Amino acid sequence: MSWAVVYSRALAGMAAPLVEVEAHLANGLPAFSIVGLPDTEVKESRDRVRAAIIQSGFDFPAKKITVNLAPADLPKESGRFDLPIAIGILAASGQIDSTCLPEYELAGELGLSGQIRPIRGAIAMAEAARQQQRAFILPQDNAFQTALLPQTHVYGASTLAAVAAHLNQQQLLTTVDAQHLQQYTTEAAYPDMADVRGQQTAKLALEIAATGGHSLLLSGPPGTGKSMLAQRLPGILPPLTATELVSVWSLQSLLPHAQQQYQQIRPFRSPHHSTSAAALVGGGSDPRPGEISLAHHGILFLDELPEFDRKVLEVLREPLESGEIHISRAARQATYPAKFQLVAAMNPCPCGYNGHPIKPCRCTPEAISRYRDKISGPLLDRIDLIIDVPSLPASDLIQQADGENSSSIRERVSLARERQYQRQGKINAQLSNRELDTIAHISTAAKHTLASAMEKLSLSARSFHRVLRIARTLADMADNHDVETSHILRAISFRRAL
Structure with a gap:
């Protein structure tokens, strides 16, 4: 047989379109060409493939070899082909059995020795192959990732010779299961909330943010614990569900191999x-x-936060609302999920000591105004909780930390979130305006109180609904069926203007 077809996959954002790798051997002067819109990495595979075949103990055909990557209009990149x-x-040269090739999809970069990288x-x-009811042969270091996917049939291989032996039914590869996860995942744990001294209001704000999935801005002088508090927020969030873990790992798998981190805890990016x-x-292109x-x-x-370029901060506005990001380039488009909790920290002024009880502020009113104006009103309007983190007296710092630990807070957060999922199937921060009116159980008196506050505080329509979501979270934390006036007033107190 002088012609063979092998199935593989390209990448287009989170999607993996099918690619048919057609290999044809013809008489004539020896040559090796690859067509089908390959980029430089794919074109360079000619030398890797030739060396890997020879080093694996096979004969490289001295014929005119043409490899077509179909469809021809889909860009092909990386060494996965x-x-x-x-x-x-x-298969085209008859050195392996081609009858079983339609049952498999393959991907992997070859080293010159035949090793699969x-x-x-x-x-x-692997998910796309599962939908087509095909088994997938992957590099051993990638195969463990697919153990999270239900009903997938994935083989891990370390060499080209091992794959050929499997296809020839000589020595079968082993499938991947959940036991492989422990070998490749890294252990990590977040700092404990018990280490934080004082700052009771800030701790409460973190618990509210964790319970409802709300965004949070911490403002205060240097050294008051803003970063310390933010780093402990993931530790009080509920563990990732199986579906969430697959989504998080899918995004990690799109990074270069050296940057991938596979952990079973919530991501924290700073x-x-x-x-x-x-x-x-x-x-990128x-x-x-x-x-x-x-x-x-x-x-x-x-x-x-104010030290970020203003144009950089403005790109957060749409993802905060939609929970995804659309990237369009001349030749390619991609859509990635982006359901993240935004936590930001800032000083009250350029020197950092505006309002400090001891250290005087050296900034002029104009300098303070310019500093705060680096954060636009539309972005600030999308932040749910805005609180002060004041400096602590020395008497609080010298005392031994005796605060509540993260595990206790996480139990309360998990219970409150369970109430949200039972009522509406999502957390409060994801409630639409219509859902706030129909299923959030907001009392008439609470709505009148908020309407009055809107006129006095000049709140926007977006702020109106964000206050309702925070109030709904406060009610869930107290295990109250309805949102009352007290919840509205407390929610407003957590959205003070800068």
Whole structure:
């Protein structure tokens, strides 16, 4: 047989479109060409494939070899096509059995010795193969990721020779199961809330944010514990569900292999204030996920918020509302999920000591105004909770930390979230305006109180609904069926203007 077809997958954002790798051997001068819109990485696979086939103990055909990656209008990138190209050549030359190839999809980068190296996007490709009811052969270092997916049939392979032996029914590869997760996942734990001294209001705000999924802005002088508090927020959030874990790992698998971190805890991303807009939301000629997508189902912490470029901060406005980001380039488009909790910290002025009880502020009113104006009104309007983190007296600092630990707070947060899921199937921060009117159980007196406060405080319509969501969270924390006036008043107190 001088022709063979091997199935593989490309990557287009979170999707993995099917690619048919066609290998054809013809008489004539020896040559090796790859067609089908390959990029430089794919074109370079010719040398890797030739060396890997020879080093694995097979004969490289001295014929005119043409490899077509179909469909021709889909861009092909990375070295993931090395393995299917090599298998296609071996099948076309009769060195392996091609009858079982329609049952498999393959992906993997080959080393010159025939070793199979890890690739990006393994979870997305395995899920697409499962929907087509095909087994997937992946590099050993990628195969464990797919153990999270239900009803998948994935084999992990370390060499080209092992894949050929499996297809020839000589020595079968082993399938991946959940036991492989412990070998590859890294252990991590977040700091405990019990380490925080004082700051009871800030701790309450963190619990409210964790319960309802609300965004939070901490404002206060330097050294008051703003970053310390933010780093402990993931520790009081409920554990990731199985579905959330698959989504988080799918995004991790799209990163270069050296940057991938597979943990079974919620993500916590803390980019530096010099971060560009493309790094924050994602982008590039071949669009990759940015910080907001890598914080999916976790926390995005922006320390020193006014030090970020204003144009960078403005790109957060749409993802905060929609929970996803659309990236469009001339040749490619991609959509990534971005359901993250925004937590930010800032000083009250450029020197940081405006309102400090001891240290005087050296900033002029104009300097303070310019500093705070770096955060636009529309972005500030999308932040649910805005609180002060004051400096602590020395008497509080010298006392031994005796606060409540994170596990106790997490139990309360989990119970309150369970009430939300039973009532509406989602957390309060994701409630639409219509759902607030129909299923959030907000009393008439509470609505009148909020309407009166809107006129006095000049709240926007968006702020009106955000206060309702916070009040609904406060009611859930107290296990109250209805949102009362007291919940509305307390919710307003957590949205004070800067």
